[in-house]
Amino acid sequence: MTTTLRERRKQQTSREIRLAAIELCFEEGFENVTTEAISARSGVSQRTFFNYFPNKEAAIIARPPPFPDDVVADFVNGSGTFLEDLEALVIAHLGQLEEDREIIRTLRNLIEMHPVLRAAHDASMRLLLAELSGFFARRSPDTDPVVMEMLASAVVMAIGGIIRSIDQDETPFAARVDEVFVRLRTMVDVVSQPPVAMG
Amino acid sequence: MTTTLRERRKQQTSREIRLAAIELCFEEGFENVTTEAISARSGVSQRTFFNYFPNKEAAIIARPPPFPDDVVADFVNGSGTFLEDLEALVIAHLGQLEEDREIIRTLRNLIEMHPVLRAAHDASMRLLLAELSGFFARRSPDTDPVVMEMLASAVVMAIGGIIRSIDQDETPFAARVDEVFVRLRTMVDVVSQPPVAMG
DNA sequence: TGTCATGTTTGCACCGTAGGCAAGTTCTGC
DNA sequence: GCAGAACTTGCCTACGGTGCAAACATGACA
Known part of the structure; x- marks a missing residue:
């Protein structure tokens, strides 16, 4: 017990x-x-x-709960494409945030306004980033770990984008996973922009 | 005067x-x-x-000097591809870091070890991120700003990757811009991985 | 139920960080 | 050289944060 x-x-x-x-x-x-x-x-x-x-x-700033082990295992050993397997991971995370929806709403302004809180929040985001990029690296150990950090930070930013629009969109977080992937693809488009201008 | x-x-x-x-x-x-x-x-x-x-x-943690106006203008009004124009911006930044090379070397461990310094450093990175994604957004006002943040954070991470390897590689920072772009392309490859596994 | 070991809370004393205020000092423009 | 602005300083106060030892609550076990 x-x-x-x-x-x-x-x-x-x-x-x-x-x-x-x-x-x-x-x-x-x-x-x-x-x-x-x-x-x-x-x-x-x-x-x-x-x-x-x-x-x-x-x-005031609680660190987000860790990812459930099984979800992590599914991602790390996943056999689909990177994005396909990533989806479950992100959904799990967004789902957990859902419980804190009200607190998030309350704390958002506080964080915006006070550098100290901002710093504490950053630190907790950094942990999330490290956790994520760790998963990425375990999934594909041969890929440059810095690239995994880059990707993880992009994903964290995308998630942040969803959270920040909490006041404009009442949809449950998990139902908005798509936005993460749409944005990842848009980002790819910007980077892969063909050499000749597109008008 | x-x-x-x-x-x-x-x-x-x-x-x-x-x-x-x-x-x-x-x-x-x-x-x-x-x-x-x-x-x-x-x-x-x-x-x-x-x-x-x-x-x-x-x-202890100084905030990095701002980007020179002309370099910013060239990027914002640039007519090449995104990556082509980005190069000058990143080179300018790396060049400025070069002056602090010794200080960076000294402070790196300090930052690693002390959460307070880490937080201060994060805050200064966040300013850089905001500055960069601002430039990106000015260059292509029609692109989703969250995507620009994602991209900017990836670039900042890539730059961080170069700085963190300061002890393993004596090459001047600016001469290592390529690493940023190689990594951006690798990241794109991971995201764009075709639906069928590649063995 | 009594008692002992362990875990938790508390009061106290102490040092470092940080800011307001007013008096003193140094610099600038005229 | 002088009036006023900018800067520095000392003094005082309050809050943040830790070590220590005493008091207290809890769990285990006889």
Whole structure:
């Protein structure tokens, strides 16, 4: 039994701290929120706050959950084309984001406005990028790893494009995978543009 | 006359602070360097340090100089293919990095090791990315801007690939532009992989 | 149920980062 | 040389973040 009372409590406390942090940011603006205030609202001591999170940002920007192992395995050992197999991977990721849809909506502006949050968010995007390009490299170990990073960063950007349009499009994220692939193909077209101008 | 004594002094002070910061990091490790020590070594008060830089990281990670206007104009109004015109832009950028070659070598490890520096560096990369994708969008205003971000991020990654191999390859950066384009084409190949497996 | 080991929270003390303010110093234009 | 702008500095305050040891809660087991 791994889900002991202790662990559940910890989960709970962690969630309470995060919630308090986000609410306070929303009410007072990120700059004006202190770790002391967050601790107070979530009913723990400031010292405990720092047992859970290394800093204020970390309480607000959660790192995205890792990709499920089976989905990764399917991609890495996939027998279709790169894009075909990539689709399931991206859908899995978008699906997980769906749960956080409301939080994403709330945090988007906060992130836009505060360099510190932006940095924390960047760091979490960088992890995603590394994870993805790792999968790519495992799938085709002979391809230049830098190329895999390039491709992964393009995919991450494409996903970002979908997320950023959350306010203009209510469609569930996963139903919008196509946009990623349309964009990848458009990108290819730009790069492969024939030597003679097309008017 | 814009290059007044005052401005030169400011430049000078700024450079002295940066130098002191980098030297100290090299001698004592980033974590063990305080803004107080940096200020002391560069002969200013701690208060003045904060007049110049918002924080320790900013003194260490300089943002790359902007692209020269004429190079940008040539790219934006260029009449060749996308890749052909892109070349001059990338060469200009690599050329500017050449001047910092030694600093880059010194700072690389520091950045790898310290999340705070990494974050500062990411932020400066993000500016580069935004600048580049802005140029791309101005050149072809009808193309989906998200695609331009994807492409720009791939190019930035490719440039990063060159910089990261600074220790394995002494060739001047600008002489290695080709690697960027080879990699862009490889990336296109991966994405455009024909539907039937190629063994 | 009692008790012991382990894990978690807390208070406290301490250092470093960062900014506001006002007084002092240096530079610029006239 | 002088008035005013720009810059530097010291002082004061607040927040961020960590180490430590005491207090407390929990799980295991008799």
